Amino acid sequence: MRDHPGLDLLGDYPFQRLAALLKDIPAAEGMAPILMHIGEPQLPQPAMVAEAVARESHLWNRYPPVEGTSDFRAAAAAWLTRRYGLPxxxxxxxxxxxxACGTxxxxxxxxxxxxxxxDGGTGAGPPVVLMPNPMYHVYYGATVLAGAEPVLVPATAESGFMPDYxxxxxxxxxxxxxxxxCSPGNPQGAVASLERLQTLIELAREHGFLLxxxxxxxEIWRGSPPPGGLEACAALGGEMExxxxxxSLSKRSNAAGLRAGFVAGDAAALARLLRLRNYGGAPIPGPLQAAAAALWRDEDHVVRSRAHYQALFELARRILGNRAGYHDSPGGxxxxxxxxxxxxAARAAWRHGxxxxxxxxYMSRPDSATGANPGDRYIRIALVHDLDTAEAGLSRLADALER
Ligand SMILES: Cc1ncc(COP(=O)(O)O)c(C=O)c1O
Structure with missing residues (x-):
């Protein structure tokens, strides 16, 4: 069978690589495993999800609109307008x-x-897609399978964990x-300032690329709310070109299993994306669109979650803050x-804790110029549990790192 050569270039996804790394290592005996490798919020789910699903259960036999119901889209637009103070x-x-069925x-x-x-008519060579390094690996996979050249731009401590495009x-x-x-970024939690976003939008418009x-x-931040791309568009005059x-609701509303998110902005780009999604995109089932709309309209549960994340970061600082490599992040x-x-470190954490x-x-790739992988020295720890579980996990991790 012949298949897409890009799949070989991609290699395994980070979670598969981690499974292979730990395959032959027994977990520490007598300790219940604590999974801090995945960004899956473990907080309770708001009751409005079950209520909306029960109320709208007559929709299970209907094909849902790919673009979203009017109610879903109205809830998303109203949330963006409130959250970012848009006109x-x-x-x-x-x-x-x-x-979007998740983002x-x-x-x-x-x-x-x-x-x-x-070459997109530029005559200058194959099309390029820019992404931070480390990155959410979907950007890389999409780029390679779309036939473009991925250009990995360092987002390291030296650059404030943001890429300088x-x-x-x-x-x-x-x-x-x-x-x-990505802002706040995964994995580093850095936040792009409004000025940075404006500069980037101007750069994208000058060179004709999509941002x-x-x-x-x-919605997960410490200090002040991260500015957003549409807020930057508003500051530049309101065009979203x-x-x-x-x-996504996965992180904001502890609802990774709901698979609900949205894309907003440039109308022409969205029309093209919708055309593609009409051919090959999964719509959000009707009852779940209703649940998602209810979540976008509610901030109380988000405020409660944010306070919990704040407490988790205070806990982390208490347990790991004395380590040389520790730094606080403003978001995520x-x-x-x-x-x-x-x-x-990942092997030791599993074996001993x-x-x-x-x-x-596994969250980054070797730099094309230097060959060095900027994530090699790090581990990514997801603070997504209740306080007791997180305390146990972080304490065991600290002990394992000491050994
Ligand atoms: C940076 C980043 N973007 C997007 C997503 C996708 O989330 P979802 O598909 O659940 O909306 C994730 C999930 O882990 C993520 O970490």
Missing amino acids: DGMVDPERHVIA REVLFQTALVAVPDR AALDPNLLRRTALAYL ALDECYS GVLVFH FFLWLDVGDGEA AVKVMPGG
Whole structure:
């Protein structure tokens, strides 16, 4: 059988790599495993989900609209407007929002839409997609399978854990079809300032590439709320040309299993994305769209979750804050901890503490210029549990790292 050669370039996804790393290592005896390798919020789910699903159960036998029900899109547009202080009417639910079955799928599909099949008419070489390194690996997979050249831009301690796209060679920017940015970032938790977002939007417009702003951690923050891409568009005059923002309920509402998110922004890009999704995208089932709309309309549960994440970070600081590699992050729920050798630390955490953490090098790729993998020294720890479980996990991890 012949298949897509890009699949070989991708290799295994980070979770499969971690499973292979730990396959022959027994977990510490007598300890219940604690899974801190995956960003899956373990907080209770708001009751409104079950209520909405029960109320709308007559919809199970209906094909749901791929673009989202009017109610879903209205709830999403109203949430964006409230959250980012956008001018009324800037986000038209019918033109500027489409529903997504979780954001992973649409982040992937965005590359299929944005990447031209040859050189995009620039004559300068194959199309390029920019992404931070480390990154959410879906950006990389989408880029390779869309036939573009991934350009990994360091997002390391030296660059404040954000990639500096504006500093790239203009010839490379001319070939760029798409740039992904995640703020707050996974795994480092860095937040792009409003000024950075504005500069990036101007850069994208100047060079004619699409900016995909992954904002799925936007509601989990310490200090002040992270600014968003549409807020930056508003500050630049209100046009959303060249900008898509991606929002999800997986993290905001502890609802990873609901598979509900949306994409908003540039109407023309959304129309193309919707065309693609009509051919090959999974819609959100009707009862779940109703549940998702209820969640977007409620902030109380989000405020409660945020306070819990704050407490989790205080706990982490208490237990790990004295370590040399520790740093506080303003957003998201991951600790990105410099331990010298991430794979060795992940093995030790499992062997001595029955705690699963993600080696940082699995969240990044070797730099094309230097060959060095900027995540190798790190581990990623998901702070997503109740306080007792998190305390046990972090204490066992601290002990394992001491050995
Ligand atoms: C950075 C980032 N973007 C997007 C997603 C996708 O989330 P979902 O498909 O659940 O909306 C995740 C999930 O872990 C993520 O970490």
